[in-house]
Amino acid sequence: MPRKHSAADAPLRLDNQICFAVYSAAHAFNRVYKPLLDRLGLTYPQYLVMLVLWERDDVPVKDIGEKLFLDSGTLTPLLKRLEAAHLVRRTRSSEDERQVLIALTPQGHALKDKARAVPQSILAASDCSVSELVAMKDEIVALRDRLNAVIGE
Amino acid sequence: MPRKHSAADAPLRLDNQICFAVYSAAHAFNRVYKPLLDRLGLTYPQYLVMLVLWERDDVPVKDIGEKLFLDSGTLTPLLKRLEAAHLVRRTRSSEDERQVLIALTPQGHALKDKARAVPQSILAASDCSVSELVAMKDEIVALRDRLNAVIGE
């Protein structure tokens, strides 16, 4: 019987790689989010920062970075763009002048109401039950945490 | 009983978002891959392109883009860097002069052997059985395809 590929090559085939599945799924999510977030005037990473701030306000850059797994090289320019859009304020902490505290402006708080429509639209696009999505999410988070544990070694 | 958050905010909480799980898992994969790919002189997206070419050579840019869900704005500069690294050659098709065909150089072919070590290391870092990973991959691919189906509407 003819074989298209050598069995030794199976681990290198694109379709066998979970990392590509995750990578391409992330981009697919991004493309679904784009038109929804355009209405809010946010990019997807900016939306993530706003999610963090809607949960808790007036936090240092470092805290945002730890929650989103991002560093200041990504966050500093992103936060400056959110500040230019009048959604956040950036102020040096008086207790510790190394820290820059990020606080929502009234417009930043107000945007939360418009954002409530987003998760519903994503759920619809997923074409999947909530319980299935929650199960997948938990699996993916567990995998992510195992990967991140390896990095610190 | 005290509640930390309003129930109406649950869909907006970061930890409830599968998209953030996928987004952060993709970054975690990237960080695990980085030291492995550094030895090959490749970035992760460059590695994906090489995976495609190791399966089939001498293909137009468009074909690579369709497999990886990337467009020429991403691929053109990336392929030029692979060409500068002497891993691929870029030649205009003689049958259709609009197409640029991407072919592996001998060095590009040879790199495949060094790359075989990569999937093993990733598997180890995942700390997970192959069957579990395959199951997750299939679920994530199915979700990705449903999301991509919505975009074309």
Place this chain on the structure above:
DNA sequence: TCACATTTAATTGTTCGCAATTGAATGTGC
């Protein structure tokens, strides 16, 4: 107190990722 390490953001440079546009080659309908 003072030298030293640590913490925190900001900065710089490189590489993705994509939208929008351009320009050349090809296909088509009349």
Place this chain on the structure above:
DNA sequence: GCACATTCAATTGCGAACAATTAAATGTGA
């Protein structure tokens, strides 16, 4: 054959993402 649309890659501009470095503030030990 010729106007027209379509296809394909390249280009431009902007926003991430991250490594590496810098600089200022803070903490620590002798």
